[in-house]
Amino acid sequence: MAALQRILWPADSELHYPTQMDTERKQDVSAARSVAFDLLRAVLTKNTPLDDAIAVHDGLNKLPRRDRGFARSIVGVALRRLGQIDALIESFVEKPLPRQASAVRDILRLAVGELMFLDVAPHAAVDSAVTLVESRGHPKFKGLVNAVLRRTAKEGRERLADLPVELNYQSWMIESWQAAYGADTAHVIAESSLTAPTLDISVKADPEIWAEKLEASLLPTGSLRREFDGAVTGLPGFDEGAWWVQDAAAALPAKLLGDIRGKRIFDLCAAPGGKTLQLAAMGANVLAVDRSPKRLKRLERNLDRLDLRAGVAAADITGWTPPSQPDAILLDPPCTATGTIRRHPDILHAKGIGDLAKLTNLQFRLLARAAGMLGPGGRLVYCTCSMQSEEGESQVARALTELPLERDPVTADELGGLDRLLTADGDIRTGPHLYRELGGFDGFFIARFRKK
Structure with missing residues (x-):
């Protein structure tokens, strides 16, 4: 594949829905990443506050302490850096993800966050995302997810340098800060607000x-x-x-x-x-x-x-x-x-x-x-x-x-x-x-x- 060639999503007609075999494969999915996926979906698709989503997710408390922290880190990074993450994904694909497969987009968001902001080993992030995509009923996207994430691991940091932190904010937030504090201070506030607490x-x-x-x-x-x-x-x-x-x-x-x-x-x-x-x-x-x-x-x-x-x-x-x-x-x-x-x-x-x-x-x-x-x-x-x-x-x-x-x-x-x-x-x-x-x-x- 040429370096500048964009990756194509599968056609809508190729979308796959869960079967019994898919359900059985769920046992191979990273539990922490599966929980992070559920939390991200709750926030972005149901407008559930993250703390509330965490409080009612039974699976989170069943994870070992280290995995609980990892799940929270993954979803936290995806929410903080969503604008930059989406811009990276869009730079590698030719057309938007089909509406029926929005779950694939969220899995990609989590994995890109791991690669770009948590320094997770590429093979771990890529392989886990591919497995999660299949377990959630979209095996036709496995090849595409693999390709996008491998290119992200290879080229993402260079492209990220051209994506300002302001992409992660709604425009009214940034404009208000610029008016109140000046452009330079507003930029520092935007950067600092994305750090871990x-x-x-x-x-x-x-x-x-x-x-x-x-x-x-x-x-x-x-x-x-x-x-x-x-x-x-x-x-x-x-x-x-x-x-x-x-x-x-x-x-x-x-x-x-x-x-x-x-x-x-x-x-x-x-x-x-x-x-x-x-x-x-x-x-x-x-x-x-x-x-x-x-x-x-x-x-x-x-x-x-x-x-x-x-x-x-x-x-x-x-x-x-x-x-x-x-x-x-x-x-x-x-x-x-x-x-x-x-x-x-x-x-x-x-x-x-x-x-x-x-x-x-x-x-x-x-x-x-x-x-x-x-x-x-x-x-x-x-x-x-x-x-x-x-x-x-x-x-x-x-x-x-x-x-x-x-x-x-x-x-x-x-x-x-x-x-x-x-x-x-x-x-x-x-x-x-x-x-x-x-x-x-x-x-x-x-x-x-x-x-x-």
């Missing part, structure tokens, strides 16, 4: 001791950080309730409320509850409010595991009547979550520009409701796990104009000296591109207010 931990007490036990580093902000290998429940201190998983950036908002021992604190839009756990561990009288009873159940389980106490209320905050006036409020409203792409790569495919418009409207409504609950002098911390300025800086500018709030600037001392996280106005803007020498942070915007 660390495992960050918040502890109830004795962070230095637990840093040693967990083989973690202690960040200037007080969080512990170690390599993420997919295993959490087996780590020291989990069963005894000494700590919980929480990104270092997500741990900042609660700390900005200061000394809250004995004070009444509302944690609005609280689930899954990391900030509620913090507030309770800090000695506050916390009421966690969220509209999702299911997600609040998870919070209650964590409260029990950690032996912490907090009130819990399932309610829509836009119509909720508080039982009392709080001393302070922490508001973490629904957002596009583009700051958490490292941990939740499905966000690259789940959110659209229409979601951004709806969410920014909801965020301001919730911000106005929270401001109305406070008495004069009460503190309000507003945060979103988004890199979009529309959900951060723009909301604060509007709040200062339309709501009875004044900015309560954050200082570098409150951030362990990490002054690059501070904006010129005294708000906080974290991201995977900041303090990369420490491993970066999830992308958060955080602002602190006082009620006038």
Whole structure:
């Protein structure tokens, strides 16, 4: 085959559907890759959040620990790098894959991700993909899959150099970052958001001791950080309730409320509850409010595991009547979550520009409701796990104009000296591109207010 010749898909008439023999051959399929295929399909064809797909996949938990980590790595890379992966595949074929065989495309996506971004041995990635294609009812594509992947192994890295990371993002995300931060910084954010995440931990007490036990580093902000290998429940201190998983950036908002021992604190839009756990561990009288009873159940389980106490209320905050006036409020409203792409790569495919418009409207409504609950002098911390300025800086500018709030600037001392996280106005803007020498942070915007 000539070097520049493209590979042809089989004709639609040649598509093959499963037989009993195909079913029997499934025993030869790589179990980890088969699980990764199921997870990828759940996200891309059913719009299932990756965490939910993982939670309900019985086969994943039956895999050995190493294979579980491998399956998660494969699907994570495919979701993060889907734009570049698809561009590579398209460069090797002459016409699009027939609609009836979309499963073959997803198997190719996983295998190309292995070859280009996980440095898996070519023979292992190629042979496993060919076997998986046959087991899923498309043996007519075995030769084509073999040819595409072998050319990818040979030529892919050279072609990948010409495929920008921005291909992995929806245009509205990149355009928003370019407008807010400039083209160069937007590019670094895009690159950094595709890296594998660390495992960050918040502890109830004795962070230095637990840093040693967990083989973690202690960040200037007080969080512990170690390599993420997919295993959490087996780590020291989990069963005894000494700590919980929480990104270092997500741990900042609660700390900005200061000394809250004995004070009444509302944690609005609280689930899954990391900030509620913090507030309770800090000695506050916390009421966690969220509209999702299911997600609040998870919070209650964590409260029990950690032996912490907090009130819990399932309610829509836009119509909720508080039982009392709080001393302070922490508001973490629904957002596009583009700051958490490292941990939740499905966000690259789940959110659209229409979601951004709806969410920014909801965020301001919730911000106005929270401001109305406070008495004069009460503190309000507003945060979103988004890199979009529309959900951060723009909301604060509007709040200062339309709501009875004044900015309560954050200082570098409150951030362990990490002054690059501070904006010129005294708000906080974290991201995977900041303090990369420490491993970066999830992308958060955080602002602190006082009620006038």
